[in-house]
Amino acid sequence: MRRVCCLYLFVFFLLPSIPSWAAQLLVPMDVAQTNHLKAYGVAYWVLRHGGEISWMLNYRGGSFLLPYSQEIESECALRDVAVELLSDAQVNAIRYEIGDAASNMDEVPLQKAPRIAVYSPKNKLPWDDAVTLVLTYAEIPYDVVYDEEVLSGILPSYDWLHLHHEDFTGQYGKFWASYRNQAWYKEDVAQQEKTAAKYGFAKVSQLKLAVAQKIRDFVIGGGFLFAMCSAPDSYDVALAAEGVDICATPFDGDPMQPDAQQRLDFTKTFAFTGFTVVADPTVYEISDIDVTLTRPKTLNAQNDFFKLFEFSAKWDWIPTMLCQNHERLIRGFTGQTTAFRTSLLKPGVVILGQNEALGEARYIHGSYGKGTWTFLGGHDPEDYHHYVGDPPTDLNLYPHSPGYRLILNNILFPAAKKEKHKT
Numbered sequence: 001m002r003r004v005c006c007l008y009l010f011v012f013f014l015l016p017s018i019p020s021w022a023a024q025l026l027v028p029m030d031v032a033q034t035n036h037l038k039a040y041g042v043a044y045w046v047l048r049h050g051g052e053i054s055w056m057l058n059y060r061g062g063s064f065l066l067p068y069s070q071e072i073e074s075e076c077a078l079r080d081v082a083v084e085l086l087s088d089a090q091v092n093a094i095r096y097e098i099g100d101a102a103s104n105m106d107e108v109p110l111q112k113a114p115r116i117a118v119y120s121p122k123n124k125l126p127w128d129d130a131v132t133l134v135l136t137y138a139e140i141p142y143d144v145v146y147d148e149e150v151l152s153g154i155l156p157s158y159d160w161l162h163l164h165h166e167d168f169t170g171q172y173g174k175f176w177a178s179y180r181n182q183a184w185y186k187e188d189v190a191q192q193e194k195t196a197a198k199y200g201f202a203k204v205s206q207l208k209l210a211v212a213q214k215i216r217d218f219v220i221g222g223g224f225l226f227a228m229c230s231a232p233d234s235y236d237v238a239l240a241a242e243g244v245d246i247c248a249t250p251f252d253g254d255p256m257q258p259d260a261q262q263r264l265d266f267t268k269t270f271a272f273t274g275f276t277v278v279a280d281p282t283v284y285e286i287s288d289i290d291v292t293l294t295r296p297k298t299l300n301a302q303n304d305f306f307k308l309f310e311f312s313a314k315w316d317w318i319p320t321m322l323c324q325n326h327e328r329l330i331r332g333f334t335g336q337t338t339a340f341r342t343s344l345l346k347p348g349v350v351i352l353g354q355n356e357a358l359g360e361a362r363y364i365h366g367s368y369g370k371g372t373w374t375f376l377g378g379h380d381p382e383d384y385h386h387y388v389g390d391p392p393t394d395l396n397l398y399p400h401s402p403g404y405r406l407i408l409n410n411i412l413f414p415a416a417k418k419e420k421h422k423t
Contacts, residue, residue: 023068023086023087023088023090023091024065024066024067024068024086024091025065025066025067025068025072025073025076025083025084025085025086026063026064026065026066026083026084026085026086026094027039027042027043027063027064027065027066027076027081027082027083028060028061028063028082028083028084029060029061029062029063029064029324029326030060030061030063030326031061031326032060032082033061033081033082033326033400034080034081034082034399035079035080035081035082035399035400036326036399036400036401036405037134037137037138037395037398037399037400037401037404037405037408038079038080038081038137038138038139038399039064039081039082040138040140040405040408040411040412041079041137041138041139041140042064042066042072042075042076042079042081043055043064043066043110043412044113044138044140044411044412045075045139046066046067046072047110047111047112047113047415048113051066051067051072052067052109052110052111053065053066053067053109053110054107054108054109054110055107055108055109055110055321055324055412055416056094056098056105056106056107057105057106057107057108057313057317057320057321057324058103058104058105058106058313058320058324059094059097059098059105061324061325061326062321062324062325062409065086065091065094065107066083068085073085079139080399095107104310104312104313104314105313105314106313106314106317106320108317108321108416108417109416109417110412110415110416110417111415111416111417112415113415114158114159114160114224114411114412114414114415115143115157115158115159115160116135116140116141116142116143116158116159116160116161116162116411117142117143117144117145117154117155117158117160117161117162118131118132118135118142118143118144118145118161118162118164119145119146119150119161119162119163119164119166119215120132120144120145120146120164121146121164121166121188121191122144122146123184123187123188123191124184125184125188126184126388126389127165127379127386127388127389127390128380128392128393129164129165129228130228130379130380130381130393130404130407131162131164131226131228131407132162132164133380133392133393133395134395134404134407134408135411137395137396138408140411142162143158147195147207147208147211148195150211150214150215151199151210151211151214153214155214155215155217155218155223156218156221156223158218158223159223159224159414160223160224160225160226160410160411160413160414161215161218161223161224161225161226162225162226162227162228163215163225163226163227163228163231163232163235164231165228165229165230165231165335165336165379166208166230166231166234166235167208167230167234167286168208168209168211168212168231168234168235168237168238169205169208169234169237169238169241169246169247169286170192170203170204170205170206170207170208170209170238170247170251170252171205171247171248171251171281171286172185172188172189172192172204172251173230173336174278174281174283174284174285174286175284175388176250176251176281176282177281177282177283177284178284179388180250189204192204192207195207203247203252204251204252205238205245205246205247205251205252208238209238209239209241209242212235212238212239213239213242215235216239216270216368218371219270219368219369219371219372219373220368220369220370220371221369221370221371222369222370222371223371224371224372224373224374224410224413224414225371225372225373225374226373226374226375226376226407226410227373227374227375227376228335228375228376228377228378228379228407229335229336229337229377229378229379230286230335230336230337231337232271232289232337232340232375232376232377233272233275233286233287233289233290233337233340234286234337235270236269236270236271236272236275236289237275237277237286237287237289239268239269239270240264240265240266240268240269240275241260241263241264241277242265242268243263244257244260244263244264245257245260246260246277246279248279248280248281249281250281251281256279260277260279261276261277264277266346269346270346270366270368270373271340271345271346271349271364271366271373271375272289272340272344272345272346273344273345273346274343274344275287275288275289275341275344276288284336286337288341288344289337289340289341289344290336290337290338290339290340290341290377291338291339291340291341291358291359291360292334292335292336292337292338292339295338295339295358295360296358299332300384301331301384301385304331304332304333304355304384305329305330305331305332305355306329306330306332306339306353306354306355306360306362306363307328307329307330307353307354307355307356308323308325308328308329308330308352308353308363309323309351309352309353309354310323310328311323317416318365318372318413319350319352319365321409321412321413321416322352322363322365322374322406322409322410322413323352323353323406323409324405324409325402325405325406325409326400326402326405327402330353330362330381330402330403330406331381331384331402331403332355332362332378332384333378333379333380333381333382333383333384333386333403334378334379334384334385334386335377335378335379335380335386336379337377337378338360338377338378339355339358339360339361339362339377339378340360340361340362340364340375340377341359341360341361342354342359342360342361343359345361345364346366348366349361349364349365349366350364350365350366351363351364352364352365352374353406360377361377362376362377362378363375363376363377363406372413374410374413376406376407378403380393381401381402381403381404381406381407382395382397382398382401382403382404
């Protein structure tokens, strides 16, 4: 009899560890998560293998609800991603809580892993890119494309495109004053000029405009565009300067047009209007869209922050999705373009994160045609000043980075089933 009782006790205590009762897996995205960044990689992995998951907006930091399988549970353990096994009753209770009209939460189905492209040069440059760093860390696959691939018309085969820290104005990042004698700078100029000549362009600025227009068409057709640092403002400046020479002599061999500023067409841009280009080739700035050179000198890694807005999850689900985080106050980080001057934003641009006191928009979003774009200021969310030549950030040291989470929110955005919700 004692042996039978012991057997019953053994089975009783074993039951909670047996997953046969589990209906789904919850990937918490609050402080209980052991690796926030790799959790996005797990979500992408499930989608890529044909699973459908739910993004529980504003529930415990934007948690993911996954179908239960031993394979998925093992994958989470392998990537050190915390999960919680839930019964049907527990799942229903969470959905009841989220569905309450008084709660600022919602559930968005994610159905298909987006195909990802990163627009990045093939030659070696002395800086890295936050997006490729976090995609690699989260184990999310992507393809690298550059000018030749874009001009070939390959973009419509992708869902999501990231723009590396590019200068679409043809001024080589305005690195001329500081780095024109460096081997990497000379190589970059030579490569860009070679590509321009190959496609029949007299100047690199003309090549970059053609590429920018192909990217514009990708967005018009329904593509999702994400850009950081110098790419957002240089992209809009290039579009506005179509047919206008805004490059000084060191960049294209002839002077900038005297009336270039007056000839800019702001109707062609995505996000910015009324900006002024910086004509001086020795100034490390493309336009006054960026605030880097005019920020208070007292700002540093300890006191520079921006705040994420809180949107209505049930009605403004897109900006809510893009702002999912376990922290609302995000540490700032600088770049060639650190933040966008709020006064130069077009009407209708959605500010996702800003430092209101300084008039800085750090994280913005909008639609164009059938697609959308999202711009994030700064170079590296975990390196306040990331200079040319600095080593890449080791994300093993920052698995909970709120700034890097903003990038990964955008990665999963195209997977959302939008028909269920009002935009």
